[in-house]
Amino acid sequence: MSLVFKDVTRRYGDTLALDGLSLDVAPKSFTVISGPPKSGKSVLFRLLVGLENPDSGQIMLDGRDISSDAPADRPVGFVPQNFALYPHQTVAQNMAYPLTLARFDRAEIARRVDRTAGILSITHLLKKTPDQLSGGEKQRVAVARGLLKDASIFVLDDPLVGLDYKLRERLMDELKGLRDELDATFVYATSDSLEALTMAQHLAVIDRGRIVQHGEADIVYHQPSHDRALDLIGFPNANLYDGMIEGGRVVAGPLTFSAPAGARPGRIRVGLRPEHVLIDAGAPTTSGALALPATVTLVENLGGEAVVYLDCAGHSVTAAMPLYDAPPPKMHSAVTLTVDPATILLFDAGTGARVRSGEPMPLAAAQEALQRSFGTHG
């Protein structure tokens, strides 16, 4: 079933929660919507399940606008962010509650509860009450309740928030398996970009009520079409510097390098992923690589890799380095950073749209790209 948001706007007083948001969700995909807190994820979902109506715009299921249909008439299952289980009811009763309200017959309710409990491995919990469950088990029950509906689209609003990492990882795997089993479309919101990258087949980056980029997760990570997508997706955060193109050179933060052919002079934003900043890597192997003296200000050792924060000519630089063949540098030590200019991303300083290297983007094209990334496809 195809799901399309078309120019959807939702305002609360002075707050523009959704700002003409457009998004095509691929049928039967596992689509993750990732964005910072307050970017509009929950509001978008409340509109989709019918708890609220948009001020303008359309929500289309298989080409039909459902934005004013009653929630019960929408083939959409919902796992909300804040779930509450009724303390005096058993897990089975908690799960069954929405179906009981919708006056399903008992046999059908029992069949669905058993099936969904089986899929989520909570059959042994069905007779327990919520106070006998761990945090992870409660979350699993809440997910099960949302999946009980006979729906073709399931909406999960940050359902793993607050769980410890191991449990989250396991539940993430299970949710992906569930999508396959139910053969439905899953739309999943998270403000954790690592979780987004781990889970997503399709990734939509939301920022201030708009989709800034939508595509395969790999592409969004490696080819961000907008500086906000680079900034919001990935850990550690990307390096971003405002700078200028002048006399055929880009100067931004600690980086100075030849401007791509035909790049127009003026303001520019420059982005660099931490894994593309090499520390004491020896003589550069690529011609034109930048060699920058820097001082280590902080090292976070994550076991297999280290995140190293540096000062480079008065600018902060973050590097991520694997630790398999070298230990991390010492605090306050002087090091040399190597950066291959081919890994540096350029963005229009005004619109934030990506400027492809070697292919300067005139203003009109940049604006068009921005509209596209804020538009249906991204």
Ligand SMILES: Nc1ncnc2c1ncn2[C@@H]1O[C@H](COP(=O)(O)OP(=O)(O)OP(=O)(O)O)[C@@H](O)[C@H]1O
């Ligand atoms: N009922 C409401 N009344 C007023 N403002 C609201 C209401 N619901 C949401 N907002 C505002 O709309 C914006 C988007 O909120 P939303 O809850 O969708 O963010 P979110 O991306 O889900 O954030 P989080 O990750 O923290 O859940 C926020 O500025 C929020 O304060």
